[in-house]
Each structure stands twice: as C-alpha cells, then as structure tokens.
Amino acid sequence: MGAYILRRLLQLIPVVVMSSVLVFLLLHLVPGDPAETVAGPDATPDVVAAVRHKMGLDQPLAVQYGRWLGNIARGDLGTSYISHLPVIDLVGYAFPATLQLTLAALVLALVISLPLGVLASLKQASKLDLVVQGYTALGLGVPNFWLGILLILVFALFLGLLPPGGRIDPTQNLAIGLKTLILPAVTLGIQISAVFTRFVRTAMLEVLHEDYVRTARAKGLPERVVVVRHALRSALVPVVTVVGLQFGRLLGGAVVVESVFAWPGVGRLIIQAVEQRDYTVVQAGLLGLVAVFLLINLMTDIMYAFLDPRIRLGAGMG
Amino acid sequence: MGLGVPAVSGAQAVRKGGILRYAHGADVLNFDPAQLPAGNYAMLWTLYDTLIRFDPKYKATPQLAESWEFADGGKRLRMKLRKGVTFHSGRDFTAADVVFTLQRYQDKEVGAQFRTMSLYIKEAKAEDKHTVSFFMEKPNAAILDFFDSMFIVDKEAINDAKTKGVGTGPFRLVRWIPGDRVIWEKNKTYWKEGKPYIDGIEMLAIPDPSALAINIESGAVHIAERMPPTDLKRLQGNPTLDIIVGGIGNIWNVVLFNVKRPPFDNPKVRAAVDLAIDRQRFAQIYHAGFSKPACLPYPEFSPGYFADQASRCEFNLDKAKKLLNEAGISSLDVTMTIPSSDYSPGSDVLAQVMNADLKKIGINVKIETLAMAVARQKIVYAKDFQMAGHLYGRANKDPVTMFAGTTPFLTSCELNNTGYCSERFKKLVDEAAATLEPEKRKAIFREINELLLAEKFALPIAPNFLGFVKRKNVHGFAASLDGYGILEETWLA
Numbered sequence: 001m002g003a004y005i006l007r008r009l010l011q012l013i014p015v016v017v018m019s020s021v022l023v024f025l026l027l028h029l030v031p032g033d034p035a036e037t038v039a040g041p042d043a044t045p046d047v048v049a050a051v052r053h054k055m056g057l058d059q060p061l062a063v064q065y066g067r068w069l070g071n072i073a074r075g076d077l078g079t080s081y082i083s084h085l086p087v088i089d090l091v092g093y094a095f096p097a098t099l100q101l102t103l104a105a106l107v108l109a110l111v112i113s114l115p116l117g118v119l120a121s122l123k124q125a126s127k128l129d130l131v132v133q134g135y136t137a138l139g140l141g142v143p144n145f146w147l148g149i150l151l152i153l154v155f156a157l158f159l160g161l162l163p164p165g166g167r168i169d170p171t172q173n174l175a176i177g178l179k180t181l182i183l184p185a186v187t188l189g190i191q192i193s194a195v196f197t198r199f200v201r202t203a204m205l206e207v208l209h210e211d212y213v214r215t216a217r218a219k220g221l222p223e224r225v226v227v228v229r230h231a232l233r234s235a236l237v238p239v240v241t242v243v244g245l246q247f248g249r250l251l252g253g254a255v256v257v258e259s260v261f262a263w264p265g266v267g268r269l270i271i272q273a274v275e276q277r278d279y280t281v282v283q284a285g286l287l288g289l290v291a292v293f294l295l296i297n298l299m300t301d302i303m304y305a306f307l308d309p310r311i312r313l314g315a316g317m318g
Numbered sequence: 319m320g321l322g323v324p325a326v327s328g329a330q331a332v333r334k335g336g337i338l339r340y341a342h343g344a345d346v347l348n349f350d351p352a353q354l355p356a357g358n359y360a361m362l363w364t365l366y367d368t369l370i371r372f373d374p375k376y377k378a379t380p381q382l383a384e385s386w387e388f389a390d391g392g393k394r395l396r397m398k399l400r401k402g403v404t405f406h407s408g409r410d411f412t413a414a415d416v417v418f419t420l421q422r423y424q425d426k427e428v429g430a431q432f433r434t435m436s437l438y439i440k441e442a443k444a445e446d447k448h449t450v451s452f453f454m455e456k457p458n459a460a461i462l463d464f465f466d467s468m469f470i471v472d473k474e475a476i477n478d479a480k481t482k483g484v485g486t487g488p489f490r491l492v493r494w495i496p497g498d499r500v501i502w503e504k505n506k507t508y509w510k511e512g513k514p515y516i517d518g519i520e521m522l523a524i525p526d527p528s529a530l531a532i533n534i535e536s537g538a539v540h541i542a543e544r545m546p547p548t549d550l551k552r553l554q555g556n557p558t559l560d561i562i563v564g565g566i567g568n569i570w571n572v573v574l575f576n577v578k579r580p581p582f583d584n585p586k587v588r589a590a591v592d593l594a595i596d597r598q599r600f601a602q603i604y605h606a607g608f609s610k611p612a613c614l615p616y617p618e619f620s621p622g623y624f625a626d627q628a629s630r631c632e633f634n635l636d637k638a639k640k641l642l643n644e645a646g647i648s649s650l651d652v653t654m655t656i657p658s659s660d661y662s663p664g665s666d667v668l669a670q671v672m673n674a675d676l677k678k679i680g681i682n683v684k685i686e687t688l689a690m691a692v693a694r695q696k697i698v699y700a701k702d703f704q705m706a707g708h709l710y711g712r713a714n715k716d717p718v719t720m721f722a723g724t725t726p727f728l729t730s731c732e733l734n735n736t737g738y739c740s741e742r743f744k745k746l747v748d749e750a751a752a753t754l755e756p757e758k759r760k761a762i763f764r765e766i767n768e769l770l771l772a773e774k775f776a777l778p779i780a781p782n783f784l785g786f787v788k789r790k791n792v793h794g795f796a797a798s799l800d801g802y803g804i805l806e807e808t809w810l811a
C-alpha cells in the first residue's frame with residue numbers, strides 16, 4: 001500500500017506540470033491583461049504599454065512561464081498584480097475557507113443521504129420512497145442562490161437566529177465561526193444530499209438483489225446486519241466515487257454560494273482574479289485546485305480497497 | 319458597542335464611539351488611490367485626504383489645502399497647506415508630499431486613472447514646508463477638478479501603498495482580509511478636531527445584491543453601498559432605512575457610433591437612431607426612476623448644462639423613419655457591441671430597449687456582448703465596432719475634465735474611439751479650458767453643446783449613480799460628488 005501511494009504521488013507531478021502549462025497558456029491567450037485593469041478604462045495605449053512593461057508582461061510568454069515555474073519550484077507563488085499581496089497569503093486564506101465549507105456540506109449531505117437512500121431502497125415504491133424521490137427532485141431542481149437567499153431571509157432577517165453572511169474563522173471564535181458556517185453549508189449540503197441520496201438508493205437496490213445478500217438473509221442474520229454490513233458496504237463503492245467527484249467539484253464550484261454568503265473562498269478568489277486578469281492568483285488558485293482534486297482521487301481509490309476487499313490497489317489500479 | 323461621551327454637531331447631539339459595519343458590493347482590490355476600481359471607492363476618503371473637496375453643489379471646499387489663489391493670468395496656482403497634519407505613519411504632511419503625489423499621478427508606469435488631468439500641470443514646486451505652487455503652460459479653468467481626485471500619499475511609505483496604504487485620512491488601516499473585510503480604526507490624531515466620531519469600521523465585501531439588501535434590512539450592517547436601483551426602490555418604503563443617491567452623473571450610459579464606417583458615417587442615420595431611443599423607458603427600467611434621461615452629457619449642476627439644450631432630444635419613431643428614408647435606407651442590419659454587465663452596468667438593458675424600437679424603423683440590431691477585456695480592445699483601442707453601448711465617466715465636474723479624459727468625447731482625433739475628428743471641437747474645448755471668466759465659458763459651452771447635439775457621435779442616455787442604504791440610527795454619512803462614501807462625520811445613535 002505504501003509503495004502504491006508513493007507511486008501515485010509521483011505520478012501527480014507530471015500531471016501538475018502539464019496543468020500548469022495549460023493554465024498559463026489559456027490565461028495568456030485570453031484577451032486583456034492586468035496592465036489594462038490597473039490603467040483603467042480610459043487609459044491611452046502608451047500608458048497601458050508602460051504599465052505592462054513595468055509588470056514584465058511585455059516579455060515573451062516562454063520567459064514569463066519559465067520565471068513563474070522557477071519561482072514555484074522555489075516555493076514562491078509570486079505576488080498578485082492587482083493587490084500586491086503574496087499569492088500564498090491569498091490562496092492560504094481562501095483554501096481553508098472553501099475546505100471548511102465543502103467538508104461541512106459533504107458531512108451534512110452524507111448524514112441526510114445515507115439513511116434516506118437506504119430507507120427508500122428498502123421500501124421501494126412505498127410512500128416513503130415517493131417522499132424521498134420528491135426531496136431529491138427538489139434538491140436538484142432548486143438553484144443554490146435561491147435556496148441561499150431563502151434561508152437568509154428566514155433565519156437571518158425574520159428569525160434573527162443566524163448571521164446573513166460573512167465568515168469568522170472558527171479558530172478565532174468557535175461559536176460565531178460555526179454560526180456563520182451553518183447557512184452556507186446547509187445550502188450546499190441540501191443539493192449534494194439530493195445527488196447522494198439517489199446514488200445510495202440506486203446502488204442499494206442493485207445490491208439488495210445480489211445472491212450474497214439473499215444468502216445472508218437465508219442464514220438468519222438480523223436485517224440490520226444484512227443491510228449495514230453486507231448491502232450498504234458494497235453499495236458505498238459507487239457512492240464514494242460520487243462523493244470524491246462532488247468534493248472536487250465543490251472546491252472551485254461553490255462560487256455562487258460563496259457570493260450569496262460573502263464567503264471568502266477559493267471560487268470567489270479565482271473568479272475575481274480572472275475578471276482582473278490577475279494571472280499569478282488565477283494560476284496558483286487553479287493549480288492548487290488541480291493538486292487537491294488529484295489528491296482526492298487518490299484518497300477515493302484508497303477508500304475502494306477498504307470497502308471492497310476484491311479491489312487490490314497495487315495490481316488492478318496502478 | 320461601547321458608545322462614548324456625547325458631543326454636539328450642528329443641531330443634533332452626536333454620540334461618539336461604536337464600530338460601523340459598512341458593506342459594499344465590490345471588494346477593495348488594493349489601497350493605491352491612483353487606481354479606482356469600483357471596490358476601492360469606500361476606502362478613498364477613509365484612508366486619504368485630498369487638497370480640496372467639492373461639495374454636492376460642485377463648490378470647492380478646503381481640505382489639506384487651507385486656501386488657494388491663481389496668479390500669472392491663471393498659469394500658476396498657489397496653495398497654502400494645513401499645518402499640524404500627520405500621516406498615519408506619524409510623519410508630518412508637507413508640500414514635498416504634494417509634489418511627490420502629483421509626480422506619481424503623472425508617471426506613466428503607475429497608470430493613474432486621473433493621469434490625463436494631472437498632465438495639465440507642467441511642474442509643481444514646494445515653496446516652503448506648507449506652500450506649494452503648480453505651474454501650467456496655459457490657464458485651465460477646470461484644474462481644481464484634479465485636486466478633488468488627487469489623494470495625498472506619504473512619499474516615504476509609497477512602496478507599500480497597495481497593501482498598507484498610508485494617508486492622513488480619518489481612519490487607519492488595521493487589517494485587510496482580501497475577499498472578505500477591511501478593519502479600520504479611528505485616527506486619533508486626525509486634523510479635523512473631534513473627528514471621526516466612531517471608533518472604527520468593519521468594511522465587508524458582499525458581492526451578491528440580494529444578500530447585500532438582506533444584510534442592511536436585517537441590521538447586520540449599518541450602511542450598504544452599491545445597492546442596485548431595483549433594490550433601492552423596494553427598500554424605499556422601509557421605515558428603518560434611508561436611501562442616499564450619490565455620485566449622480568459621475569458615470570453615464572452612452573451609445574457610441576463609429577463615424578468612420580457605414581452606415582454611421584452618415585449623420586442622418588445617427589440622428590435617426592437618436593430619435594428611436596426611448597431614454598425615458600430605459601431610465602425607468604434600469605435606474606428604477608432614480609435617474610432622469612438626458613440629451614447633454616453632464617448633470618444639472620455642471621457649468622456646461624443648459625436646460626433648453628438638455629431637452630433637445632426626443633423619442634419619435636415617425637421622425638426617425640423619415641430621416642432614414644431621406645438617407646435612402648429602408649432597412650438596415652447593424653451590430654451593437656456591448657461589454658458584459660459587470661463591466662458596463664446597464665448596457666445590456668439599453669441594447670434590449672433600443673433593439674425593440676429600432677426594429678420598428680427598419681433597423682435590425684444584432685447585440686454582441688463581450689467580456690470586459692475583449693470589449694475594451696474592440697471598442698476603445700481598435701475602434702472595431704459599428705454601434706456600441708457603454709459607459710463614460712468624469713461628467714459630474716467641469717466639462718473640460720470630461721473632454722480631456724473620457725474616450726468618446728476626447729478631442730484628439732487619434733484617441734476618440736468614435737473616430738470623430740473636428741478642429742472646431744478641439745478649438746472650442748481648448749478655449750473653454752483656457753477661459754477663466756464664467757460668463758465667457760458659458761457661451762463656449764453652449765457652442766460645444768450645439769456641436770454635440772448636431773454631430774451625435776456619442777449619445778448620452780442617462781446618468782448613473784451610486785445607491786447607498788443606511789439604517790436610521792446612522793447619522794452624518796455623506797456621499798461625495800463622485801459617489802465615494804465619507805465617514806468622518808458619521809455616528810451611531
């Protein structure tokens with residue numbers, strides 16, 4: 001297992017380097033640059049050119065890429081063209097915020113979806129199943145921003161129980177930090193729980209008709225043991241894949257919820273940096289997302305082995 | 319909140335102390351006052367001071383400059399600076415900082431947004447520690463406009479200007495969490511005695527307009543800046559809130575024609591489109607009635623404004639159709655290029671409003687919406703468009719300032735992005751700049767207006783504004799002429 005993880009980690013390096021080339025090229029091929037942002041809408045071309053020169057953006061792309069990669073190799077992500085803050089500080093503040101939100105939403109989604117999915121599969125075509133399916137349809141159909149605003153209206157404006165937005169670092173004030181987390185996490189979590197519930201239900205329905213489940217029942221095992229130990233464990237394999245994918249998607253894709261709740265996450269950071277053409281921030285942010293996404297994939301693969309002993313990491317997946 | 323000892327300001331008893339929670343729809347991008355992205359508006363007069371400041375009626379009032387006088391027939395401006403003012407760094411503010419700040423605005427590599435205006439000044443000299451003279455090649459009646467926008471920086475702290483801005487303003491920067499909030503504390507040595515009243519500010523970035531509205535409605539914040547007009551309208555009836563419309567006319571919605579290309583090289587076609595724009599409808603839909611449509615490119619308090627000329631455009635589809643026929647055109651396909659709404663708010667609505675009416679006179683409009691950088695390249699630099707919907711700025715002060723710095727109205731043939739080129743236009747604007755007598759200037763502005771109304775290379779539609787909403791318990795808050803929040807006299811009841 002250790003050798004497998006090491007090999008997979010080494011394999012990440014060329015993927016990250018390839019991603020860096022793509023991110024760099026795509027960003028520089030898009031019209032506009034930070035010099036235009038700094039100089040403003042009415043700047044004459046000679047002023048924009050002077051600002052561009054000062055920023056070093058008039059140098060050949062290969063030179064700029066080499067310089068950027070060299071700096072990264074030395075652990076220096078550079079400085080934002082717009083704010084002049086070290087990129088490591090910007091990314092270092094935004095990533096934990098997004099991770100906190102994403103993890104909270106995923107935990108909530110799993111807490112909702114596992115029992116709902118299992119119950120719906122056990123009571124297939126019952127009223128309960130219909131209610132669960134209705135919940136998943138609603139969860140998938142309701143836009144995030146709408147649900148977010150609705151929750152703010154109810155819990156912040158009408159009931160005054162929770163803050164309408166902003167993030168307080170829980171390490172600074174745990175109680176207020178958790179309060180600021182509840183509404184955005186619920187907004188994200190409800191939508192994801194709808195996806196997970198459907199997957200759990202479908203996977204369980206397939207597994208419940210397998211021979212080994214029938215055998216377990218025939219052996220007289222209690223229903224709870226049959227469902228939890230035999231059926232659910234196997235059904236979780238495809239669910240873990242979806243959890244991994246959702247985790248990766250949410251890291252950069254929670255931007256709508258981040259905007260509604262003024263949550264200073266990585267999605268908002270990157271979107272704003274793209275608007276300003278703040279190359280160094282976008283590049284570092286996207287590379288960070290690629291790296292985290294690859295790590296999540298690796299963790300997902302490792303989870304498979306725990307859930308299904310037939311999967312041998314070293315042999316089948318290397 | 320720890321409210322302090324009551325003081326007296328005007329007729330109302332002022333309560334000192336407390337932390338003001340100020341939310342704005344755009345994030346502070348840095349603390350360099352030479353750059354003016356939307357999110358930086360709130361920090362300008364919080365952190366910095368200017369030499370003079372215009373009041374809402376466009377009257378110059380002393381700030382760091384106590385007094386000023388013109389000499390040498392208007393070619394020299396001498397300012398007496400306030401003594402005993404210190405930067406947040408503890409350094410004394412002197413004339414050398416003023417000279418340095420000006421030179422910084424003039425430096426191409428800084429990319430200052432008001433650089434064009436700063437170039438009116440050929441040289442600045444510190445006569446002594448608290449006297450500075452500005453020398454111009456020729457008189458410029460609009461020169462004070464620049465000093466309302468030149469925020470004085472500490473010349474010895476300039477390397478950190480973007481991240482740690484050091485000014486003389488009423489509040490000092492304590493902490494900046496990009497994308498989240500800026501924490502300010504009261505400048506205890508502020509030169510305006512007894513001010514600011516509040517102990518500090520928490521400035522929050524809330525980009526979602528609905529969330530911004532809920533934050534102010536719920537009382538989570540005291541002031542909300544950059545509230546969209548439709549939300550302003552809705553909140554107008556809320557008894558716990560006050561609506562403040564600031565910066566009216568600083569930015570305008572405009573329709574531009576490329577006068578170098580068919581069909582808009584024909585003045586009759588431009589005039590026909592002008593007649594087919596329902597400005598009133600646009601102002602109602604987009605500005606929710608907070609802004610009035612306009613035919614002249616400046617607001618009512620501008621020296622260039624004349625009521626009779628300002629009402630000289632109309633919405634008349636019959637006349638428009640007739641003009642098109644006179645131009646020998648029965649139907650026409652044109653492309654209207656607009657930047658995305660985050661960069662050019664309202665242009666999308668304007669294009670939709672125009673599209674419906676132009677169809678009625680035989681003009682089919684294809685709306686081309688472009689991202690900010692692409693739009694800027696196409697509309698501003700390459701002049702690669704037929705008709706465009708966009709914004710222009712700096713229209714709320716002297717018209718000369720606008721003609722010097724706003725691309726569709728530039729007198730330079732090379733730089734005007736509509737391609738309009740007229741010796742007469744340039745001569746008139748130069749004359750308006752060099753003439754100091756108000757009455758003579760009025761006559762020149764009337765003539766310029768006639769030219770604009772006749773040539774129609776850029777059609778002003780309606781002035782934009784910055785919508786603020788404050789809680790009733792917030793007093794003394796004001797928006798500057800440009801729409802920047804002024805918090806030095808703000809207090810919480």
